[in-house]
Amino acid sequence: MSANAGHGAPQGTPRGRTANWIERRLPVFSTMEHFSQYPTPKNLNYWWNFGSIAGFVLVAMIVTGIVLAMHYTPHVDHAFNSVERIMRDVNYGWLIRYLHANGGAMFFLVVYIHLFRGLYYGSYKAPREIIWWLGIIILLLMMATAFMGYVLPWGQMSFWAAKVITNLFSAIPWVGESITTWLWGGFTVDNPTLNRFFSLHYLLPFVIVGVVVLHIAALHTVKSGNPLGVEAKTPKDTIPFHPYYTVKDLFGLGVFMLVWAFFVFYAPNFMGHPDNYIPADSLATPAHIVPEWYFLPYYAILRAFTADFFMYWPISWLITAKFAGVIAMFGSLLILFLMPWLDTSEVRSSRFRPIYKIFFWVFVIDTIILGYVGANAPDEVAHIALLGLFDFSTGLTWLTIGEITTFWYFFHFIILVPVIGRMERPRPLPHSISEPVLGGGAVGGGAAAQSRPGPMEKA
Amino acid sequence: MMRVRSIFLAGVVAVAGFAGTLPSSVMAAGDGVKAKSVDWSFYGPFGTFDRAQIKRGWKVYAKVCASCHGLKHVYYRHLLTIGIEPKAMKEMMTSRKMPMIDDAGDAVTRAAKLGDPITAPFANDVAAAKANNGKAPPDLSLIVKARGGGANYIYSLLTGYVTAAACEKEYKGSDGKPLKPESGQSCNTYFPGHIIAMAPPLASEGQVDYDEKGAPKATVSQMAMDVTAFLAWAAEPELEDRKRMGLRVMLFLLILTGLFFVIYRQVWRRVKH
Amino acid sequence: MAADDQAAHGTEGSDEHSRRDFLYIATGAFTAFGAAAVAWPLLDTLNPAADTLAASTVDVDLAPIKPGQRITVKYRGSPVFIDRRSKVQIEEARKVPLKDLQDPETDEARVHKGKDEWLVIVGVCTHLGCIPLGQTPGSKRGEFGGWFCPCHGSHYDTSGRIRKGPAPTNLPVPDYRFTSDTRIRLGEKPKEDTKAGS
Numbered sequence: 001m002s003a004n005a006g007h008g009a010p011q012g013t014p015r016g017r018t019a020n021w022i023e024r025r026l027p028v029f030s031t032m033e034h035f036s037q038y039p040t041p042k043n044l045n046y047w048w049n050f051g052s053i054a055g056f057v058l059v060a061m062i063v064t065g066i067v068l069a070m071h072y073t074p075h076v077d078h079a080f081n082s083v084e085r086i087m088r089d090v091n092y093g094w095l096i097r098y099l100h101a102n103g104g105a106m107f108f109l110v111v112y113i114h115l116f117r118g119l120y121y122g123s124y125k126a127p128r129e130i131i132w133w134l135g136i137i138i139l140l141l142m143m144a145t146a147f148m149g150y151v152l153p154w155g156q157m158s159f160w161a162a163k164v165i166t167n168l169f170s171a172i173p174w175v176g177e178s179i180t181t182w183l184w185g186g187f188t189v190d191n192p193t194l195n196r197f198f199s200l201h202y203l204l205p206f207v208i209v210g211v212v213v214l215h216i217a218a219l220h221t222v223k224s225g226n227p228l229g230v231e232a233k234t235p236k237d238t239i240p241f242h243p244y245y246t247v248k249d250l251f252g253l254g255v256f257m258l259v260w261a262f263f264v265f266y267a268p269n270f271m272g273h274p275d276n277y278i279p280a281d282s283l284a285t286p287a288h289i290v291p292e293w294y295f296l297p298y299y300a301i302l303r304a305f306t307a308d309f310f311m312y313w314p315i316s317w318l319i320t321a322k323f324a325g326v327i328a329m330f331g332s333l334l335i336l337f338l339m340p341w342l343d344t345s346e347v348r349s350s351r352f353r354p355i356y357k358i359f360f361w362v363f364v365i366d367t368i369i370l371g372y373v374g375a376n377a378p379d380e381v382a383h384i385a386l387l388g389l390f391d392f393s394t395g396l397t398w399l400t401i402g403e404i405t406t407f408w409y410f411f412h413f414i415i416l417v418p419v420i421g422r423m424e425r426p427r428p429l430p431h432s433i434s435e436p437v438l439g440g441g442a443v444g445g446g447a448a449a450q451s452r453p454g455p456m457e458k459a
Numbered sequence: 460m461m462r463v464r465s466i467f468l469a470g471v472v473a474v475a476g477f478a479g480t481l482p483s484s485v486m487a488a489g490d491g492v493k494a495k496s497v498d499w500s501f502y503g504p505f506g507t508f509d510r511a512q513i514k515r516g517w518k519v520y521a522k523v524c525a526s527c528h529g530l531k532h533v534y535y536r537h538l539l540t541i542g543i544e545p546k547a548m549k550e551m552m553t554s555r556k557m558p559m560i561d562d563a564g565d566a567v568t569r570a571a572k573l574g575d576p577i578t579a580p581f582a583n584d585v586a587a588a589k590a591n592n593g594k595a596p597p598d599l600s601l602i603v604k605a606r607g608g609g610a611n612y613i614y615s616l617l618t619g620y621v622t623a624a625a626c627e628k629e630y631k632g633s634d635g636k637p638l639k640p641e642s643g644q645s646c647n648t649y650f651p652g653h654i655i656a657m658a659p660p661l662a663s664e665g666q667v668d669y670d671e672k673g674a675p676k677a678t679v680s681q682m683a684m685d686v687t688a689f690l691a692w693a694a695e696p697e698l699e700d701r702k703r704m705g706l707r708v709m710l711f712l713l714i715l716t717g718l719f720f721v722i723y724r725q726v727w728r729r730v731k732h
Numbered sequence: 733m734a735a736d737d738q739a740a741h742g743t744e745g746s747d748e749h750s751r752r753d754f755l756y757i758a759t760g761a762f763t764a765f766g767a768a769a770v771a772w773p774l775l776d777t778l779n780p781a782a783d784t785l786a787a788s789t790v791d792v793d794l795a796p797i798k799p800g801q802r803i804t805v806k807y808r809g810s811p812v813f814i815d816r817r818s819k820v821q822i823e824e825a826r827k828v829p830l831k832d833l834q835d836p837e838t839d840e841a842r843v844h845k846g847k848d849e850w851l852v853i854v855g856v857c858t859h860l861g862c863i864p865l866g867q868t869p870g871s872k873r874g875e876f877g878g879w880f881c882p883c884h885g886s887h888y889d890t891s892g893r894i895r896k897g898p899a900p901t902n903l904p905v906p907d908y909r910f911t912s913d914t915r916i917r918l919g920e921k922p923k924e925d926t927k928a929g930s
Contacts, residue, residue: 042730063774064774067774067777067778070777070778071777071781081532084532084600084601085781085783087697088532088533088537088696088697088782089781089782089783089784090777090781090782091773091776091777091779091781091782092773092774092776092777093777093781094697094700094701095701095704095773096773096774096777098701239730243726244726244727244730247719247722247723247726247727248723248727250719250722250723251716251719251720251722251723253719254712254715254716254719254720255716257712257716258709258712258713258716261705261708261709261712262709264705265701265702265704265705265706265708265709266504266702266705268701269604274604274605274606274607274609275605277601277604277605277694278597278601278605287651434731534783534786536782536786562793562796572788572789573786574783574786574788711762711765711766711769712766714762715759715762715763715766718755718758718759718762719759721755722755722756722759725752725755
């Protein structure tokens with residue numbers, strides 16, 4: 001909250017002798033100034049809050065995780081008991097564990113919103129491709145970390161999640177079996193598996209931190225995008241990060257922490273599964289095995305590929321249904337890497353893309369339906385019900401719905417995104433952030449006529 | 460306008476997203492038979508355990524359940540924290556045989572101490588399985604958390620036994636024929652598949668002495684409810700602390716977030732965007 | 733921020749500024765309180781957990797111990813020395829004037845009433861935690877016939893009191909109770925009448 005608001009170039013800032021001595025050896029102060037003065041578009045909306053929230057959750061997860069690791073025992077005979085000891089005997093152990101368990105889910109919630117924001121506003125477009133790719137790498141690392149962390153309590157769901165997910169690799173022709181054996185360190189998921197998962201679950205978050213640093217470095221090289229999708233041109237378009245976005249991020253963080261705290265204190269097991277409070281039993285699979293909610297859409301895509309048409313030549317000769325499902329599941333993530341090429345539109349923001357905007361929301365709904373499908377038994381007839389408000393039968397099995405929505409998922413990326421980009425006639429773009437085009441409708445109507453000085457003009 | 464609409468959309472997405480996880484986590488087990496709904500004292504944001512009920516529940520557990528089921532994540536010392544007196548544990552502690560090595564180096568047993576877990580009365584899992592038709596009775600420490608439907612399901616199960624005749628009439632097996640419990644099996648409305656190896660544990664009124672002052676009549680339903688409440692405590696001993704702390708944290712965060720919002724508006728007052 | 737605005741909008745009243753300053757200070761204080769409130773549970777998890785703190789006891793049968801013999805038992809992860817002292821050793825311990833002691837304490841205060849021959853002490857040097865020698869007949873017992881710590885040369889007498897060397901205090905006496913004439917229970921406080929020193 002200091003006088004940074006109006007300062008100019010970092011090198012012009014006067015410092016004390018000690019500060020100068022340090023600065024010449026390690027540029028601490030100029031780095032801090034860079035972050036506080038970082039020129040940020042002044043029109044960022046609340047959807048831009050989620051990046052900093054994700055960073056906060058990452059730190060919170062590492063801190064709680066380190067404390068949990070001090071009490072946890074990675075051994076099949078002790079893992080479950082040591083978690084119960086944390087819950088019952090360790091001071092505030094229940095709090096730290098529930099923060100960590102729910103924090104994982106919260107992390108995905110935040111990152112998914114961050115990702116969909118990027119998709120809506122075209123944040124993957126030049127010159128921000130590398131930021132986007134690094135972001136997807138972070139997501140992939142998060143998934144690996146979350147999956148291995150879920151195995152650690154060594155409950156029934158832990159064990160069977162480990163078993164099913166590692167078995168995905170057995171679908172790879174010829175080398176699949178060797179790969180799963182290598183992953184397990186044995187004939188099935190067992191103590192060696194638990195040990196290595198613990199080690200990697202501890203390691204990967206720090207790798208994520210490293211990639212996050214690159215993600216931010218790339219961001220600060222090309223500067224932030226904004227809801228209009230036109231680059232900041234003059235100082236009029238930007239404001240310094242501090243205090244403007246520090247306070248806005250703090251507000252967003254407060255709202256986020258309220259949601260997180262609600263789950264931790266009042267519904268700590270809402271996003272978990274009861275079966276994970278049964279110790280792992282390698283001889284009995286639970287009746288309904290379901291991944292955590294943040295993996296449900298991928299799970300639905302995996303299951304959408306059944307033997308039906310894969311048993312006939314020549315498809316049967318080329319690929320098994322199992323392998324096709326695995327490829328589709330990983331493909332559903334990897335296809336995001338291609339967004340900079342798939343999106344052929346000249347315009348970044350969906351605000352000015354009337355047709356794409358509709359299909360964006362259709363895509364969001366498609367992923368939510370995929371999530372529903374992932375949570376339900378494939379061969380049951382789908383009922384759509386919401387908290388007792390309505391309940392109707394679709395007449396289709398969840399599998400069929402899963403196949404349709406999986407098809408749409410890929411259709412969206414492979415066909416719709418490139419085709420709409422070519423065909424669509426975007427609405428007129430504003431000249432700059434501070435002068436949106438007149439009569440542009442919803443966007444900051446009449447803002448061009450503003451005469452009050454912006455903060456940058458005060459300097 | 461734009462902002463209102465996007466917030467509304469975000470809300471819809473969030474609700475729909477979470478509702479997607481409901482089928483797995485909220486649905487009661489047992490072939491879609493909805494569990495009975497009890498107004499538990501520990502439900503709700505201000506819920507607490509009813510101490511008198513927990514004590515009665517412990518008596519039911521000690522007299523009835525403990526003859527087959529352990530409670531190994533709960534230690535006798537934990538019982539002190541919910542107000543169960545050592546004299547109420549004494550009988551079980553002396554009857555349990557905890558393994559130890561004596562001064563001569565022989566493997567012997569001793570009575571349980573306050574620092575010991577509440578174990579099942581079997582030497583090991585194999586012995587437990589042998590004594591119970593080949594399947595060891597599950598440990599009850601986490602049973603309320605480990606079953607969909609939680610306390611309601613456990614209470615429903617304990618009070619949901621039906622006669623073999625009713626079973627044949629009401630329920631069909633996977634082969635479409637009427638379900639018939641064999642010897643050593645029982646029939647239960649709420650158990651998934653209805654055929655259960657556990658005989659009705661609570662069968663007659665007054666099975667457990669409720670001799671405390673002001674105690675309710677020991678009906679089967681009352682005993683089932685009390686022991687379920689006890690097991691709910693055993694599964695979540697932190698529940699009261701958690702809810703109490705939760706209230707403070709939520710209030711604190713509300714004020715803090717409010718302050719952040721006011722400052723945010725203050726700082727942004729002059730920025731047109 | 734505040735100073736900046738003052739320069740740019742000097743017309744504004746100072747009321748607004750003091751109100752704004754108050755707002756910032758209040759928020760800062762709230763945030764600091766919140767951070768501390770979060771830090772405490774994280775740090776407190778490192779304190780001993782309930783199972784570690786839970787009263788644990790160890791029963792020791794004294795019958796097989798011959799006069800002059802010393803045994804070691806493990807209690808709360810540390811060795812407890814039990815010494816069945818000879819008459820000579822007891823006399824030696826009792827004739828030392830208190831003023832000669834670094835940590836003055838009578839031998840009577842370190843044993844249970846009527847059980848003068850039984851010395852029960854925690855066998856952890858009070859200097860830096862090594863285990864003193866002297867438990868076996870052939871081992872070094874130091875200049876005062878009690879125990880000798882090999883790490884930094886602390887000498888303890890036949891009452892386990894520090895006599896020479898860097899250790900600051902006597903070897904402590906743990907809580908224990910005679911459950912019969914030949915059995916003690918470590919970890920339980922003695923009944924009032926047999927309490928050490930009374």
